[in-house]
Amino acid sequence: MEDRAAATESPGETGNQALSSRVIELRKKRGLTLEQLAAASGVSRSMLSQIERGKANPTLAVTLRIAQAFGMNIGDLVDQPWTASRIEVVRSDDTRQLFRDDRECRIRTLSPLHMEKNVEFYEIRLAPGARLHSAPHFEGTRELLTVTQGHAAVAAGDNRCELSAGDSAHYHADLEHTILNRGDEELIAFLVVTYQ
Structure with missing residues (x-):
């Protein structure tokens, strides 16, 4: 799973839009251009543009790079702070965990999405x-x-x-x-x- 693949997949619109709004908000608050954020994060300008338009579902690694460019962890970026619970469950019917779902291929993320790892x-x-x-x-x-x-x-x-x-x-x-x-x-x- 990587930049190019992530740009072509389109699961959970709600999650995409939330991340999109958050990245735009943080980038503008810090006065960064897409080019500057790309240089700071190591994520391509085109991928960042697609994320901001809600057209891409970035992998955890890409999301982590963006979070680190803003000096935060993934939980802070997606505005879902780490829970104190000792057990986190990924439910089989949670559509937010779908990375891809079409006639040929279904990819479900089994890792908690906010985890920095x-x-x-x-x-x-x-x-x-x-x-x-x-x-x-x-x-x-x-x-x-x-x-x-x-x-x-x-x-x-x-x-x-x-x-x-x-x-x-x-x-x-x-x-x-x-x-x-x-x-x-x-x-x-x-x-x-x-x-x-």
């Missing part, structure tokens, strides 16, 4: 023959994919592997990479993304 956790469902293609993420990004149902083909750079239910693959995600459903049934997998 270097790990993201997703549930991925791919229709037969569908693929999830990603441009290279930030340098040092790795992905761990575990298949729970179906048959997947994974490509990362020039490397390829095949996975069946119960198999896992760990690969460099700072290279162009693809997950393809090679089976006749829905592919269900869990994806852990780590950033160094």
Whole structure:
């Protein structure tokens, strides 16, 4: 999950609009141009523009970079301060957790959205023959994919592997990479993304 992919997905409009308003408010309050915020955060100007227009659903890593550019954590940025609760639950029917949901692919974020961290956790469902293609993420990004149902083909750079239910693959995600459903049934997998 990364800048380019995030710009094409359009889940939870409410969450997008809330973040959009917050980024615009903070940027203007600090007298920053989009170019200056891009330089400070390491997030492209075009991605920031899409976020401000509510047209992009940024990953946790991108949101963290924006928050850090404003000198705050993710909770402060999205105006949802860290709760003192020891257990946080991500409900299966919480549409705010949907990163993507269409006929070919459903990606659900299993990590609490406000958490400031270097790990993201997703549930991925791919229709037969569908693929999830990603441009290279930030340098040092790795992905761990575990298949729970179906048959997947994974490509990362020039490397390829095949996975069946119960198999896992760990690969460099700072290279162009693809997950393809090679089976006749829905592919269900869990994806852990780590950033160094």
